[in-house]
Amino acid sequence: MELFYFLVFGALGVVVAALELNKTNRDRINTSAAFRAFKNNYLLVYSFMMAGDWLQGPYVYFLYSHYGFGKGEIGQLFIAGFGSSMLFGTIVGSLADKQGRKRACVTYCITYILSCITKHSPQYKILMLGRVLGGIATSLLFSAFESWLVAEHNKRGFEQQWLSLTFAKAIFFGNGLVAILSGLFGNLLVDTFGFGPVAPFDAAACFLAIGMAIILSSWSENYGDPSENKDLLAQFRSAAVSIASDEKIALLGAIQSLFEGSMYTFVFLWTPALSPNEEDIPHGFIFATFMLSSMLGSSIASRLMASSTIKVESYMQIVFSISAASLLLPILTNFLVVPSKAKGGGISFAGCVELLGFCTFEVCVGIFWPSIMKMRSQFIPEEARSTIMNFFRIPLNIFVCIVLYNVDAFPITVMFGMCSIFLFVASILQRRLMIIAGSQRPKPEELTALKERDQEAEPLNA
Numbered sequence: 001m002e003l004f005y006f007l008v009f010g011a012l013g014v015v016v017a018a019l020e021l022n023k024t025n026r027d028r029i030n031t032s033a034a035f036r037a038f039k040n041n042y043l044l045v046y047s048f049m050m051a052g053d054w055l056q057g058p059y060v061y062f063l064y065s066h067y068g069f070g071k072g073e074i075g076q077l078f079i080a081g082f083g084s085s086m087l088f089g090t091i092v093g094s095l096a097d098k099q100g101r102k103r104a105c106v107t108y109c110i111t112y113i114l115s116c117i118t119k120h121s122p123q124y125k126i127l128m129l130g131r132v133l134g135g136i137a138t139s140l141l142f143s144a145f146e147s148w149l150v151a152e153h154n155k156r157g158f159e160q161q162w163l164s165l166t167f168a169k170a171i172f173f174g175n176g177l178v179a180i181l182s183g184l185f186g187n188l189l190v191d192t193f194g195f196g197p198v199a200p201f202d203a204a205a206c207f208l209a210i211g212m213a214i215i216l217s218s219w220s221e222n223y224g225d226p227s228e229n230k231d232l233l234a235q236f237r238s239a240a241v242s243i244a245s246d247e248k249i250a251l252l253g254a255i256q257s258l259f260e261g262s263m264y265t266f267v268f269l270w271t272p273a274l275s276p277n278e279e280d281i282p283h284g285f286i287f288a289t290f291m292l293s294s295m296l297g298s299s300i301a302s303r304l305m306a307s308s309t310i311k312v313e314s315y316m317q318i319v320f321s322i323s324a325a326s327l328l329l330p331i332l333t334n335f336l337v338v339p340s341k342a343k344g345g346g347i348s349f350a351g352c353v354e355l356l357g358f359c360t361f362e363v364c365v366g367i368f369w370p371s372i373m374k375m376r377s378q379f380i381p382e383e384a385r386s387t388i389m390n391f392f393r394i395p396l397n398i399f400v401c402i403v404l405y406n407v408d409a410f411p412i413t414v415m416f417g418m419c420s421i422f423l424f425v426a427s428i429l430q431r432r433l434m435i436i437a438g439s440q441r442p443k444p445e446e447l448t449a450l451k452e453r454d455q456e457a458e459p460l461n462a
Contacts, residue, residue: 088136293359
């Protein structure tokens, strides 16, 4: 393996370690013992859930090709997963609000375990069923757990600022450390021990089962709006009205769809971008480098959100602008660097430049996840949180399905240009969200007046 990969990975590792080990008191948030126990329990469960997801990701395409399916059939299977998430996501999100978020998290575990079991069959219809189940599970993963956390955090009376700490740590471990370890463990099962491409899915099912046992034994139930017995149609209508009537929620949904759509497109594009002439690149090591970059981003986000003076709406417009610029690099290198026609070999100079840009984009991804969670906790109403969050995923899944269907129809530079434009638009929308949120916050003098009024009222209440 070329020295360049080790240098990038080592440099990122040193920076992440330095940030984590050299936090000052100003960067830390003082919390209670009860909150730390609650946070650690959630992080343990979330890590098991993400391990179950990350173990599968690198081997889905490989397993389908191992069973003898062509690129077209594999593309249809992938589209089925995203389409399932789009069609059933809002329904399962509404059921989570109505029937209970803990129950929805358990349903995620069961559904994903069943999806893993289907991978043992080489039959196309059974694999298609597994993709549908996987799409439903993905919708629950990205809505039910966060909804449960926010509701339970507020129910237990913890300070609102502490929530950002849980978000940042969840991304640091779940989307960073666990992703890296899952990739290495999957590689150990498939390549070192020779258990075959279905082994990571069996391991994922085991981790999901362990996480489900912890949920059943230690989590309490919470609901979206227990005061009203709304049917699903009424919940849909309420969520749609919330989005249409509150510009902040609509902007948040558009920003999330634009960023995540670009992110999922990047997942499909980075391999051909770095090896346009079938260069020999270490996919697993590059994936681990991306995850380490994401860890760096979450570490930066935890510092930013620990500050009482820096608002998440403010710095995220800078993050979106940087991510837009980083995905322009494949276009720039295509014009500025003379492409090589030789097949095979190591990574090219243009590929090295693009890899650095992609690592920068992954740092932005690491900042994005806890930050978008923080904004959702501030702006999305509690009574329909899961429903609204899955509404946001509808345009995202439509976009990804269209990209998957037409991935061979456009040059790769056009696809990266489209993603860069989307991210630039997200930056503009984020600025609009910052202006609206800032105008609706109480001014410092208003807060002072409220405190003085409360202090004057205390003797009367006594």
